[in-house]
Amino acid sequence: xxxxxxxxxxxxxDEARGQLERDGADRLSVRAVAASLGLAPNALYRYYADRDAxxxxxxxxxxxxxxxxxxxxxxxxxxxxxxxxxxxxxxxFARMRPALYGAVVAKHAxxxxxxPAHADLWTFAVDLLRGVTGEATAAEAAVAVWGLLHGIAGLxxxxxxxxxxxxxxxxxxxQALLDGLAP
Amino acid sequence: xxxxxxxxxxxxxDEARGQLERDGADRLSVRAVAASLGLAPNALYRYYADRDAxxxxxxxxxxxxxxxxxxxxxxxxxxxxxxxxxxxxxxxFARMRPALYGAVVAKHAxxxxxxPAHADLWTFAVDLLRGVTGEATAAEAAVAVWGLLHGIAGLxxxxxxxxxxxxxxxxxxxQALLDGLAP
DNA sequence: GTCTATACTCTGATAGAC
DNA sequence: GTCTATCAGAGTATAGAC
Numbered sequence: 349x350x351x352x353x354x355x356x357x358x359x360x361x362d363e364a365r366g367q368l369e370r371d372g373a374d375r376l377s378v379r380a381v382a383a384s385l386g387l388a389p390n391a392l393y394r395y396y397a398d399r400d401a402x403x404x405x406x407x408x409x410x411x412x413x414x415x416x417x418x419x420x421x422x423x424x425x426x427x428x429x430x431x432x433x434x435x436x437x438x439x440x441f442a443r444m445r446p447a448l449y450g451a452v453v454a455k456h457a458x459x460x461x462x463x464p465a466h467a468d469l470w471t472f473a474v475d476l477l478r479g480v481t482g483e484a485t486a487a488e489a490a491v492a493v494w495g496l497l498h499g500i501a502g503l504x505x506x507x508x509x510x511x512x513x514x515x516x517x518x519x520x521x522x523q524a525l526l527d528g529l530a531p
Numbered sequence: 532x533x534x535x536x537x538x539x540x541x542x543x544x545d546e547a548r549g550q551l552e553r554d555g556a557d558r559l560s561v562r563a564v565a566a567s568l569g570l571a572p573n574a575l576y577r578y579y580a581d582r583d584a585x586x587x588x589x590x591x592x593x594x595x596x597x598x599x600x601x602x603x604x605x606x607x608x609x610x611x612x613x614x615x616x617x618x619x620x621x622x623x624f625a626r627m628r629p630a631l632y633g634a635v636v637a638k639h640a641x642x643x644x645x646x647p648a649h650a651d652l653w654t655f656a657v658d659l660l661r662g663v664t665g666e667a668t669a670a671e672a673a674v675a676v677w678g679l680l681h682g683i684a685g686l687x688x689x690x691x692x693x694x695x696x697x698x699x700x701x702x703x704x705x706q707a708l709l710d711g712l713a714p
Numbered sequence: 715g716t717c718t719a720t721a722c723t724c725t726g727a728t729a730g731a732c
Numbered sequence: 733g734t735c736t737a738t739c740a741g742a743g744t745a746t747a748g749a750c
Binding site: 450453454455456457459460470485489491492494497498499500503505507508509510518521523524529 | 636674677684689708710
């Protein structure tokens with residue numbers, strides 16, 4: 349074996365995630381990742397088919413990290429308390445790791461192929477809302493709550509609240525939605 | 532005047548919007564737009580400083596089109612009826628013109644510089660919700676409703692609902708939120 | 715003042731040698 | 733599994749034709 353492995357899929361993934369979080373998803377470059385690892389410009393193609401595959405792997409890793417943060421927030425709570433705590437953790441994640449969050453919820457993040465971590469996120473959300481609405485409408489409620497959080501995060505990132513920030517707009521909306529969802 | 536103008540800012544904008552809606556924002560190329568207009572690869576730089584400026588112009592145009600669609604939907608209605616009609620029009624716009632919608636709500640769409648069309652969208656949303664909640668909490672309610680719609684649109688685009696579609700998840704969430712907002 | 719020609723750098727990607 | 737070499741395409745800067 350004239351050429352021994354100098355890297356690994358996980359080392360590449362770590363470096364790619366770092367660059368994505370630092371510079372944004374748009375500027376994630378296969379070549380830059382390779383250079384940071386001391387490799388030839390195309391060495392990564394042994395591990396990931398193309399740039400999109402690398403991005404998808406970063407997104408899956410991000411979904412795992414997000415789920416872990418949400419589970420932490422929910423531990424020891426239930427009902428609307430749990431939802432409120434999870435909502436805070438969700439928005440914190442979106443605020444503190446915007447590029448990684450963007451990759452998690454990017455176009456086709458859920459649909460394309462099989463993404464176990466994304467499926468786990470969805471299962472977690474439905475389980476969480478089951479404690480508020482009961483079994484019958486848990487899925488619909490999960491869509492609503494997740495939608496509200498995702499939307500708030502997106503509008504925040506787009507800068508809608510920069511100057512005309514309505515104090516506590518997030519809590520207000522979540523409270524109203526939980527009121528409306530109460531059985 | 533030895534050289535008559537072969538193009539104009541609005542012709543460039545139209546062609547750019549067409550290519551963005553056809554191929555997606557990622558693949559909007561200054562060179563391709565120039566080629567479609569029969570110009571040299573870099574002729575557009577007389578009209579737009581760089582690719583980002585062109586993209587911002589397309590986003591502003593998109594915000595104008597979205598606002599027009601929402602105003603159409605609201606005409607002749609008020610209260611929760613108006614909100615429901617506008618919500619339908621909003622999601623239709625996001626579904627039928629996904630790339631343009633994405634440009635309207637993209638990162639820094641609202642914050643960076645002065646975007647009159649985006650400000651008009653925000654004003655419209657607050658006016659709309661004032662008819663439901665009254666003056667005191669109209670802004671917070673607008674954040675909540677817009678957030679819900681934006682989030683649902685984003686999760687739809689990401690493919691969350693592709694196979695486990697909860698029937699009428701959107702209507703369910705909007706209804707719950709309106710219930711919670713009712714004074 | 716408007717467009718063309720040219721060139722530079724960076725990107726993703728492929729082919730084939732070792 | 734990694735390398736070198738190479739390609740096509742992108743954004744963009746500059747110089748100059750008219």
